[in-house]
Amino acid sequence: MPDARRTDAVLLLVALVWGSSYLAAQTATAVLPVLVVLFARYALSGLACLGLVAADRTSGGWTREEIRAGLPLGVTQAAVLVVETYGVAHTSAANAGLIISLTIVITPLLDRTGHRGGGLPPSFYAAAGVCLLAVGLLMSGNGFHAPRLGDLLMLAAALIRAAHVALVGRLTAHRAIRPLRLTTLQTLVGTVLFLVPASGDLPALAHIGAAGWAQLLHLALFCSVFAFLAQTWAVQRTSASRASLLLGTEPIWAAAAGIGLAGEHFTPLTGLGAALMVAGTYWGQAVERAHRTTDFTNTELPDTELPDTTHPHDTEEDTACPTTAPPPTTTTPTTV
Numbered sequence: 001m002p003d004a005r006r007t008d009a010v011l012l013l014v015a016l017v018w019g020s021s022y023l024a025a026q027t028a029t030a031v032l033p034v035l036v037v038l039f040a041r042y043a044l045s046g047l048a049c050l051g052l053v054a055a056d057r058t059s060g061g062w063t064r065e066e067i068r069a070g071l072p073l074g075v076t077q078a079a080v081l082v083v084e085t086y087g088v089a090h091t092s093a094a095n096a097g098l099i100i101s102l103t104i105v106i107t108p109l110l111d112r113t114g115h116r117g118g119g120l121p122p123s124f125y126a127a128a129g130v131c132l133l134a135v136g137l138l139m140s141g142n143g144f145h146a147p148r149l150g151d152l153l154m155l156a157a158a159l160i161r162a163a164h165v166a167l168v169g170r171l172t173a174h175r176a177i178r179p180l181r182l183t184t185l186q187t188l189v190g191t192v193l194f195l196v197p198a199s200g201d202l203p204a205l206a207h208i209g210a211a212g213w214a215q216l217l218h219l220a221l222f223c224s225v226f227a228f229l230a231q232t233w234a235v236q237r238t239s240a241s242r243a244s245l246l247l248g249t250e251p252i253w254a255a256a257a258g259i260g261l262a263g264e265h266f267t268p269l270t271g272l273g274a275a276l277m278v279a280g281t282y283w284g285q286a287v288e289r290a291h292r293t294t295d296f297t298n299t300e301l302p303d304t305e306l307p308d309t310t311h312p313h314d315t316e317e318d319t320a321c322p323t324t325a326p327p328p329t330t331t332t333p334t335t336v
Contacts, residue, residue: 007237007238011230011231011246012249015246016250017222018227018247018250019250019254019257020218020223020257021218021219021223022088022096022254022258023258023262024223025085026088026089026092028219029089032201032208033201034085035197035198035201036201036202036204037085037219038085038194039191041220042078042193042194043220045224046190046191052180053180053181062185065175065177066182067185069172069175069182070189073168073182074186074187074188074189074190074193075189076163076167077186077189078194079160080161082194083153083157083160084096084100086150086153087099087150087152087156088150088154090148090150091149091153092258092264093257094251094258094270095138096254097257098251098255098277100157100158100161100251101131101135102135102159103165104281105128105131105132106159106162107162107166108124110162110166120288121291124284124287127280130279130283133280134272134275137272138277140270140273168231168232177232179232179233187224187228231243242289245281245284246285249277249278249281251274252277
């Protein structure tokens with residue numbers, strides 16, 4: 001379906017942008033403290049989002065639903081980024097992006113918004129298992145070894161990100177929440193959270209040069225503003241599990257950036273892992289799509305229970321209690 005394909009394409013683009021973020025973050029943290037990088041990323045993102053909100057003069061202020069969703073999501077997003085950024089500072093950009101893909105294994109265990117008839121089928125977890133095996137191969141490089149500090153931090157980030165993705169779906173489903181307003185709240189929450197911890201090292205920003213500022217702007221405008229907006233828009237139109245599967249292609253882009261731009265090594269084991277990651281991701285995506293379609297079909301009335309349509313006056317909709325809910329875009333939000 002065109003709408004589904006468009007949503008998938010947006011999620012894949014987010015995965016590509018986020019895949020490039022690990023190399024950008026690694027480069028930035030080589031010249032700046034991690035907390036300064038995070039504060040600058042959030043502050044620049046917040047300014048960009050506030051500019052977009054100011055330019056939109058027709059949609060009114062923030063609604064209660066947006067504030068109730070934006071505050072906790074801002075905290076969980078900040079938690080993802082702080083653990084992620086410390087992790088990428090202590091491992092390779094390719095490894096960071098590859099290990100975070102474990103999110104696709106964890107998210108379905110937390111997500112209950114996309115399926116009516118219970119959990120996902122066993123074949124989905126088999127696909128996730130293929131992805132898990134792929135991550136093991138990708139982490140191994142030239143041979144298996146004990147996880148490093150950065151690898152362990154990325155494992156923690158995968159767990160936190162899975163909770164965040166599931167929470168996005170739970171807090172935004174069937175609610176009139178505008179992605180721009182939600183993203184702006186998230187960036188403002190992150191800016192406040194990192195301001196005090198980073199304040200002592202902020203003068204270092206004056207000495208990073210044009211290349212350093214380019215990395216920070218890439219992290220802020222593309223990896224944060226665009227990616228947060230696009231992710232929220234897409235998750236509202238699909239399940240968190242499906243979104244996680246598509247975002248699970250992120251490690252392939254991270255490995256491509258690390259190998260192509262930073263000269264990181266691509267061994268036969270990592271090549272096999274990359275191939276298994278692609279195969280497992282698309283297998284799982286197909287299983288999840290089929291499961292959601294089955295859920296939808298099973299909720300429809302059987303032919304024997306369909307209302308009699310031969311007498312239109314018998315099936316006229318009661319305007320006081322409509323049988324079809326209006327689409328979210330027609331809901332008039334309550335501003336505060």
